[in-house]
Amino acid sequence: MSRTARPAVEVVGVVAALKRHLTPGPVPTEPFRMILWENIGYLVDDPRRRELFDGFEAAIGLDPAAIAAASDNELLPLAKRGGMRPETRVERWRTIARIVRTQAAGDLDAALRALPLAKARALLKTFPVIADPGADKILLFAGIAPRPALESNAVRALARLGFFQEQASYDRSYKAAIAVLVEGGRPDGAWLIEAHQLLRELGKTTCKRGEPICAACPVDGLCAHAAVKAL
Incomplete structure (x- = not known):
């Protein structure tokens, strides 16, 4: 993976691409x-x-x-x-x-x-x-505070996509991933919920913790490893 982080604004395109291929299930919002x-x-x-x-x-x-x-x-x-x-x-x-x-x-x-x-x-x-990520998710999904929230699968996926370098602690990685959405995402709650769910689904289905299933990934062509291989 390249050590140069990709521009945060590209996260909107990644989420749009995921929306064409993934359908996360419904979850409570209260x-x-x-x-x-x-x-x-x-x-x-x-x-x-x-x-x-x-x-x-x-x-x-x-x-x-x-x-x-x-x-x-x-x-x-x-x-x-x-x-x-x-x-x-x-x-x-x-x-x-x-x-x-x-x-x-x-x-x-x-x-x-x-x-x-x-x-x-x-x-x-x-x-x-319920720690910081869970609190952020509840406040976002309930419509109380339209601020970014991410789950661990989504954090891992954003790092592998090249938006930031994984940090020594999960807390620092979480903050780096949130910064990607703050800098490059959209500020409305509906988009942030969509990003949360789609990036989580990506991490659960193909960008798995152990071995990612890159051949089946809907955004494999947008991933950082694809850019490295093209050099």
């Missing part, structure tokens, strides 16, 4: 549901996550009070469907419900919209498994 979605299973793919989420909704309901009132006998069988450490998952569900009830008066969406952005991000990061 903050409480998004947090529960992230905590519904352990290392499960998107179709399985949807199945677990829908099963939880049917059995318990997507309401903090209902989760708080549910017994271990109701929650544990659902948690076991989501992989290892089901007891930890039950505890996380209870923690999510407790935070929404005690710190957001039962309505997380309304609470986030009423807070300054920095405090809204801080509140989101008190939830299980």
Whole structure:
């Protein structure tokens, strides 16, 4: 890969090319549901996550009070469907419900919209498994703050496409990837959500962590390695 980063403005063209070939599945956009979605299973793919989420909704309901009132006998069988450490998952569900009830008066969406952005991000990061990338995603998808957000598969894909050099820590790589969208992307929320989902799908399907499947990649001709091979 070339050590010279490609111009950030080219990211718009990459996203447009991905849109012609990839169709990411639907995901929740309401903050409480998004947090529960992230905590519904352990290392499960998107179709399985949807199945677990829908099963939880049917059995318990997507309401903090209902989760708080549910017994271990109701929650544990659902948690076991989501992989290892089901007891930890039950505890996380209870923690999510407790935070929404005690710190957001039962309505997380309304609470986030009423807070300054920095405090809204801080509140989101008190939830299980929600760090900076997760908080950014929730604020973007819920329409609270139209700022870039990316998931780890998307960060890896942008680095391999040549937009930045991977850094020693994931936090620094994430910030470098976000800077690409800030400098070269579009500022509207709809485009940023599209970029998040399409770049994530690219990283999950072809630009995989181990061995990328370049022959099947819809933007292989735009990738940094293609430019290197042409020299």
